[in-house]
Amino acid sequence: MHTARLHKWLISGPPLAYLLIFFAIPTLIMVVASFRDPGPYGGLAPLFTGEPGAAGVALTTDNYARFFTSFVYTGLFAKSLLYALITTAGCLLTAYPLALLIARSPKSQRDLLVLLVILPFWSNFLIRVYAWVIILGPQSVFVGAFNWAIGLAGLEPVRLLYTPAAVVIGLVYVHLPFMVLPLYANLEKHDPALLDAAQDLGAGAWQRFWRVTFPLSLPGVYAGAALVFIPAFGIFAIPDILGGTSGAMIGTVIKQQFLDSRDWPFGSVLSMVLTVVAVALAAVAAWFARRSRL
Amino acid sequence: MKRSAWLAAAAVAGYVFLYAPLAIVVAYSFNDSTMNAQWVGFTLDWYRKLFRNQDMLVAARNSLVIGLTASAVATALGTMAGYAMYRWRLRLLPLLVLAPIAIPEILMGVSLLLFFVMINLTLGMLSITLAHVAFCIGFVAIVVRARLAGLDESLVEAARDLGATPWQAFRLVTLPLIMPGVVAGALMAFTLSIDDFVITFFTAGPDSRTLPLAIYTMVKITVTPEVNAVSTLLMLLTLVLILVASRLSPGAMRGR
Numbered sequence: 001m002h003t004a005r006l007h008k009w010l011i012s013g014p015p016l017a018y019l020l021i022f023f024a025i026p027t028l029i030m031v032v033a034s035f036r037d038p039g040p041y042g043g044l045a046p047l048f049t050g051e052p053g054a055a056g057v058a059l060t061t062d063n064y065a066r067f068f069t070s071f072v073y074t075g076l077f078a079k080s081l082l083y084a085l086i087t088t089a090g091c092l093l094t095a096y097p098l099a100l101l102i103a104r105s106p107k108s109q110r111d112l113l114v115l116l117v118i119l120p121f122w123s124n125f126l127i128r129v130y131a132w133v134i135i136l137g138p139q140s141v142f143v144g145a146f147n148w149a150i151g152l153a154g155l156e157p158v159r160l161l162y163t164p165a166a167v168v169i170g171l172v173y174v175h176l177p178f179m180v181l182p183l184y185a186n187l188e189k190h191d192p193a194l195l196d197a198a199q200d201l202g203a204g205a206w207q208r209f210w211r212v213t214f215p216l217s218l219p220g221v222y223a224g225a226a227l228v229f230i231p232a233f234g235i236f237a238i239p240d241i242l243g244g245t246s247g248a249m250i251g252t253v254i255k256q257q258f259l260d261s262r263d264w265p266f267g268s269v270l271s272m273v274l275t276v277v278a279v280a281l282a283a284v285a286a287w288f289a290r291r292s293r294l
Numbered sequence: 295m296k297r298s299a300w301l302a303a304a305a306v307a308g309y310v311f312l313y314a315p316l317a318i319v320v321a322y323s324f325n326d327s328t329m330n331a332q333w334v335g336f337t338l339d340w341y342r343k344l345f346r347n348q349d350m351l352v353a354a355r356n357s358l359v360i361g362l363t364a365s366a367v368a369t370a371l372g373t374m375a376g377y378a379m380y381r382w383r384l385r386l387l388p389l390l391v392l393a394p395i396a397i398p399e400i401l402m403g404v405s406l407l408l409f410f411v412m413i414n415l416t417l418g419m420l421s422i423t424l425a426h427v428a429f430c431i432g433f434v435a436i437v438v439r440a441r442l443a444g445l446d447e448s449l450v451e452a453a454r455d456l457g458a459t460p461w462q463a464f465r466l467v468t469l470p471l472i473m474p475g476v477v478a479g480a481l482m483a484f485t486l487s488i489d490d491f492v493i494t495f496f497t498a499g500p501d502s503r504t505l506p507l508a509i510y511t512m513v514k515i516t517v518t519p520e521v522n523a524v525s526t527l528l529m530l531l532t533l534v535l536i537l538v539a540s541r542l543s544p545g546a547m548r549g550r
Contacts, residue, residue: 012375012382027401030404097301097304098308131315134319137330139330234399241514274400
């Protein structure tokens with residue numbers, strides 16, 4: 001028995017220690033940093049003050065007060081939420097036909113079709129974003145064709161790169177597989193007999209979809225929505241590369257706080273709020289998914 | 295019938311949406327023009343230029359060194375974590391293994407930046423490697439754990455009955471059986487490390503540029519078709535790694 005305990009510690013100990021040091025402790029440092037004063041030259045002010053009679057530990061809620069009283073930053077959160085929401089809707093619309101087609105393909109082809117959805121996802125993230133710099137760029141033949149087309153409708157040519165629209169397109173592109181996979185996993189399990197029954201009872205194709213397939217797929221929709229929404233909300237590289245100044249999101253500003261203006265306590269506050277919102281959203285999604293399964 | 299044709303068309307459009315951007319990057323890497331616009335003619339100049347670009351070569355070497363080191367350490371620790379999670383009912387370890395995968399990447403980047411500065415570790419190759427190990431452990435652990443779930447426990451018991459010590463039973467029976475999972479996990483860790491941008495961005499110093507950081511600078515400052523060439527090569531590398539990994543452990547590459 002004694003050696004069994006020893007084995008357990010020998011095997012689980014090293015990874016546990018590593019993750020405590022390089023994940024748990026840094027996270028706690030960030031939590032504490034969000035309650036500290038910024039240093040005079042960036043970074044952090046000393047945590048322990050030498051002033052006689054003072055409490056000895058300099059902690060403040062000023063950073064949080066600054067966040068919640070500033071329309072700039074709360075507005076930025078609202079904007080990021082909105083972008084993430086549009087992205088989720090865009091992913092759902094694009095992913096549903098794909099997932100449905102894969103689920104209704106012959107069994108032998110399904111694995112290949114799923115693999116084809118995942119494959120681009122394994123190529124470098126930056127490359128997938130960069131591709132849209134080419135496609136949406138000012139010299140792009142695609143933008144040229146697009147502007148020619150809307151010109152026929154009497155509209156002024158538009159710029160696409162470095163706009164919120166470019167950010168949302170990039171977000172949808174990068175997160176699409178996260179929506180396809182849970183949707184497919186759900187749709188694949190549907191009993192085709194249900195659709196036959198609905199047809200026998202006189203339901204048209206559209207009715208069969210909206211009253212049988214779609215309600216049954218809701219757990220997959222919620223799971224996919226959570227997998228898209230949460231990372232899209234906190235993303236930094238996509239608005240940074242495709243967004244320009246008008247397309248900034250919360251992740252872009254966290255980066256600015258840490259690397260450009262070097263206000264680490266405030267950057268930590270933004271990160272904390274981002275974490276809390278992300279965890280809360282994950283909990284809501286889990287709750288919805290469980291409820292819809294009952 | 296009409297509906298299924300409509301569905302197929304929408305799904306084909308979905309696949310085009312997924313692949314066209316990557317195809318465009320590959321195509322322009324062979325275009326004989328400094329602009330990513332009109333097709334002028336076929337050239338390999340951008341690849342030649344790339345192989346003479348000293349910054350890029352240094353960045354590629356850094357990425358390789360970090361990727362090999364980080365994936366080796368993460369594979370060892372991740373295999374231990376995966377085995378521990380399979381063998382015993384643990385509370386803290388599964389949480390610490392899964393949390394880095396679940397939270398937004400940027401949080402891990404900034405908290406590690408704070409941590410490294412606090413312990414006075416100069417940002418560079420070491421800090422990047424330590425950070426990469428931290429986020430790779432979880433992925434290795436999940437793959438190894440999944441492989442262990444399919445293990446026939448009676449084989450280990452038989453070895454023990456025949457007088458093997460627990461260590462011998464692990465090394466001679468369990469480890470060879472889960473080896474495909476371990477190798478797949480290692481390849482996954484290597485791919486994730488080579489590809490990582492966000493966490494590297496926050497934990498890198500001025501003299502430790504990796505390939506994604508070099509690409510980022512090129513994309514942000516000067517977009518030349520060299521980016522297309524390096525992107526194409528990276529895609530090719532990833533594709534080869536996936537093919538090897540999926541040969542070794544079918545099903546392990548699902549989901550991520």
